[in-house]
Amino acid sequence: MTKRPKTYTEKQVTKLVEKGKRGRYYVSQNLYLLVKDKGIASWFLRRQFKNKRIEKKIGNYASNNIYFLDYVDAIELATKHQRTFDLGLNPFEQQHALVNTLDELVSCYLNSQSGRYIKEQEIYAREIQPLLGNKLLTEITRNDLETVLKAMVDADRKSIALRAMYFFRTLFNYASTHKLVIENVSAHLKPHLHAANDGELRDVVLSESEIEKVFNIFQQFPEQAPLRNQIAIALYLMFGCRKSELLKAK
Template sequence: MGSFTVKKVQALIKDGTPGRYSDGNGLYLMIPRKGTPYWMLRYTLAGKRRELTLDKYAQLSLAEAREQAVEGKKAIRRGVDPIEERKREEQATIHTVKDLFTDWHQDLEKRLKHPRIPKRIFEKEVAPSIGHFTLNSVTPMDVRAIVRKVAGSGRPTIANDTLMNLKQLFNHAIKLGLLTYNPASAFNVNDAGGIEKSRDRALSLDEIRQVFKIFQANSDSFSRENYLACALLVVLGVRKTELTEAQWSEFDMKNSQWALPQERSKSGVGIKIPLPPQAIVWLEELKVRACGSAYVFPNRRSSKTPHMGKDTLNRAIAKLFGREPGKKKQPQNRMGEIEIFTVHDLRRTFRSLLASLGVPGHVAERCLNHKLKGVEGVYDRHDYFEERKIALNKIAETISPLVNTQKN
């Protein structure tokens, strides 16, 4: 019998300290720095020390992990290497690019904090073109066609990410002995989105006034929901999807608070956001417009997602700048001389407003739901709720006169 009990394993996982914890007999609970805890079997065969990943803790109980460890040890005593055996089994089931991605994604779930991002890119940008191809049939021309298509739709960052993912995906096939050549290896960022410039775009107060006037003047293409979403992003400083995918159950209007849950927060940390009076007014209007939906921004079209789509706001803003991806005839530029901006630049605008209003750096960082770094982050568990409330109220007072909230 090993040294673990179910309670001890649960306590180690709750504590979350990265490390390798032994149950004895070669079985270890692995708690990585990023990703989810998993079971691992260590063994020696032919004088070589090897490590076999069994499964994630969530999928395998302590008793099941011990059972698998015993089976693995029995195989080793017969001279069978469990790692080689698994490779053979996997090779038999990996035929297409989609099969390969499914296998690779299991590794990503252990290593990455946000494994759903490469999954989303694969499903949207890669799978429709080559997901059903057998591995040996994929050519560099196929890779180029995918990357060009993404870059041509005006998404340079996604184009670069798509290329990077394809390189890693086919490297995974080489590791498994399924391919000897990577069809994506010769391409670089210049073939995809090009070198990405670090953005520092923030809107001035005068630009905010002009932009919201233009939003309102073009209400036929820029909906009232889009308008209010942008107003809330400038005043609350949250990330786009944190707002556009929000549910009414997260809001306590009576106490002017929004509890952003951990699982929806990009930083992986839940936070209570104080809501200024003006934000409450906008949210109350959105509640009426939601017509009983559980979502603050329900999707108006029949779609897989019940909430506003990820690209909706950026597309609506780009259209006002005379840019509409995928259309030959481009719309008229309604923004005049205003320098182009994206939805994320509204968050940067919020940060620069905090600085101009004299909000201390550590409070501003918590307003953005950034983890505090270094010693301050370790010792200062105080969430600065009252200080953030004062800061957000100041921003709302500054922004409200510039945002003409008269309904369209």
């Protein structure tokens, strides 16, 4: 008989992800967690189906995040998929059939990517979801997207509008590629027209007290801001050079 792999509990999984201990960890029947780095992990389901071995990512790991899957959510989703397999159907071939609203598109897209899109999630939850989250993809128009972006621009949040615009384009490109929409309603969006971004450089001057405050915070969080990063930032401030120029300097 094949020896069953060690099963990892929720607490053990949390510690593995926090430490970034790379590896593949068995959680429940046919369900594995692949840890790539600190705080970065993905859920995978393995299954034999019609004499073929299927291995598919079912989501990214995170706790307290409505778009990603925690330990309990992953087990529940894996169980649903396995019931579908038992009925003689492949749930991964039907996955996109369940995407109807913008909320569902965002969730599906984020769980299909390796990137975390933390800032985009914040912007979506605060600026976009209350207006368009529950709206059917088939009912979302170009004007809907323009209205959301214009509200940000009018509130003098142009950088947020620009990021939201690019996120719209990413989402609807994905939806168009997977045939979830008939028309890509974001294809016409342009930075200078819809996010008031004219490409001009901003005139921002940091005071000495602001710089001192930033470096004090860096020193309080050495894991997030290691010494080499602090040195690099200090060099940027002294020489006023670009990142690429500093990296190429002898």
